[in-house]
Amino acid sequence: MSLDVYVPFVAAFAFGTIGVWVAQRLRPAQATWLLSVGSVVTSACSLCSLLLLTWAMVARTSLGGSLGDWSTAVFRRHDPVSVGVSIPAVVLLVIGCLRMARTFRQHAHNLSGAYRTCRELPASVGELVVVADDTVAACALPGRPGRIVVSRQTLARLTAAQRRAVLAHERSHLRHRHYLHHVAVALAAAANPLLRAAPRATADATERWADNDAALHTNGPDSVVTALCQLSGQLSGQLSGQHSAAGRRVAALRQPIRRSGWSVMTLATLALTGVVLSSAEAAADADQLWHRADAITRADRGTGVTGVTGVTGVTGVTYSAALHHHPAQPAQ
Amino acid sequence: MRQHRRPAGELESTILAALWAANEPLTPAQVLAALDDDLAYTTVMTTLARLHDKGAVSRERAGRAYAYTPASDAADVVAEQMRRLLDRGDHASVLARFVTTLDDADGRVLSDLLRVPRRRRPS
Numbered sequence: 001m002s003l004d005v006y007v008p009f010v011a012a013f014a015f016g017t018i019g020v021w022v023a024q025r026l027r028p029a030q031a032t033w034l035l036s037v038g039s040v041v042t043s044a045c046s047l048c049s050l051l052l053l054t055w056a057m058v059a060r061t062s063l064g065g066s067l068g069d070w071s072t073a074v075f076r077r078h079d080p081v082s083v084g085v086s087i088p089a090v091v092l093l094v095i096g097c098l099r100m101a102r103t104f105r106q107h108a109h110n111l112s113g114a115y116r117t118c119r120e121l122p123a124s125v126g127e128l129v130v131v132a133d134d135t136v137a138a139c140a141l142p143g144r145p146g147r148i149v150v151s152r153q154t155l156a157r158l159t160a161a162q163r164r165a166v167l168a169h170e171r172s173h174l175r176h177r178h179y180l181h182h183v184a185v186a187l188a189a190a191a192n193p194l195l196r197a198a199p200r201a202t203a204d205a206t207e208r209w210a211d212n213d214a215a216l217h218t219n220g221p222d223s224v225v226t227a228l229c230q231l232s233g234q235l236s237g238q239l240s241g242q243h244s245a246a247g248r249r250v251a252a253l254r255q256p257i258r259r260s261g262w263s264v265m266t267l268a269t270l271a272l273t274g275v276v277l278s279s280a281e282a283a284a285d286a287d288q289l290w291h292r293a294d295a296i297t298r299a300d301r302g303t304g305v306t307g308v309t310g311v312t313g314v315t316g317v318t319y320s321a322a323l324h325h326h327p328a329q330p331a332q
Numbered sequence: 333m334r335q336h337r338r339p340a341g342e343l344e345s346t347i348l349a350a351l352w353a354a355n356e357p358l359t360p361a362q363v364l365a366a367l368d369d370d371l372a373y374t375t376v377m378t379t380l381a382r383l384h385d386k387g388a389v390s391r392e393r394a395g396r397a398y399a400y401t402p403a404s405d406a407a408d409v410v411a412e413q414m415r416r417l418l419d420r421g422d423h424a425s426v427l428a429r430f431v432t433t434l435d436d437a438d439g440r441v442l443s444d445l446l447r448v449p450r451r452r453r454p455s
């Protein structure tokens with residue numbers, strides 16, 4: 001395995017820093033797509049690399065030898081991956097998978113709850129759901145169809161133009177399925193801590209996106225800005241966190257980004273394609289190594305080998321799983 | 333640019349929001365006055381009639397017109413479910429709230445920005 005296998009980690013680091021910085025300077029729709037696609041690609045490729053490194057370690061040990069009929073010596077001789085790299089890779093892989101599973105469970109639970117809520121609404125309820133509960137200000141509830149939930153107090157405090165701004169803002173969240181971007185980025189960042197800045201940046205980008213749509217809908221940013229102020233003043237006691245995202249939102253509304261950003265998007269696409277190709281190259285290297293080990297074993301023993309050639313195109317899943325299931329199996 | 337043809341669902345939401353904000357039954361003329369919109373009177377009437385057919389609003393005679401009140405039966409169903417969703421804490425990704433990331437400091441920043449809306453500020 002050559003250096004290709006390490007490219008995704010460098011890419012994830014670069015994306016988690018430079019990519020996030022660049023996204024803040026792009027138009028919101030481009031920023032959202034760049035963040036979600038970039039996070040998913042770099043995270044998936046780095047997981048793939050961790051699997052390959054894990055496989056490389058398992059294959060060279062006596063455990064690997066016990067799993068298939070090949071010479072572990074071949075792996076030791078031809079694979080440049082050292083144990084010093086492989087062991088952290090295994091640890092990171094396990095931690096990443098556990099974190100991703102936990103994040104997935106949380107989001108699946110919340111999303112299914114939101115969908116169920118939308119489904120169980122009476123037929124008389126349309127797009128807008130008004131609740132008497134003051135703790136809910138205004139939010140977009142994903143579902144089929146999604147709903148806009150607003151508290152009665154919120155509506156009463158706003159002018160007609162501000163109400164329209166808030167509705168248009170939440171409608172934009174639903175129409176562009178922003179929650180899917182959020183979930184994708186959350187999963188990617190759970191698997192790879194190098195992307196930990198991406199979820200916040202994605203949330204900011206989707207808020208800017210919805211704000212822009214609302215401003216278009218209400219002939220200018222004023223209603224959105226005053227609605228933000230009105231609701232934050234009213235609900236400040238119930239809100240928590242040390243963010244100043246609202247300030248950034250207002251600034252973005254006052255000074256919308258004019259440049260097209262397509263050159264940045266093209267560059268990012270090329271870079272991400274490069275990452276995918278290097279991952280594919282690393283996997284192909286591993287596959288080749290496997291065939292080599294298989295062929296040498298065959299030549300040594302002068303017999304046909306069964307059960308190994310069928311398992312080509314390895315990603316290592318089989319072996320990392322086997323690691324847990326047959327820890328005490330003797331070496332051959 | 334104002335969009336002249338809007339989906340019926342959006343109109344219904346706009347009018348329903350105005351009814352909820354009003355705190356008292358509204359006639360179509362009053363609804364029209366409470367909207368920041370260049371809608372035709374007949375559009376408001378038609379939309380209110382459609383909302384009434386669905387059961388989303390109830391109405392009573394008020395002189396020569398009907399006065400409309402929003403029906404609140406759905407509110408309780410949702411309020412309970414929403415509270416459960418929000419109580420779990422990690423809701424940011426599912427529920428995109430309008431003012432989810434505001435706090436006191438933001439309120440001040442916003443007031444400042446509103447007072448001098450055209451001045452350049454570092455973001």
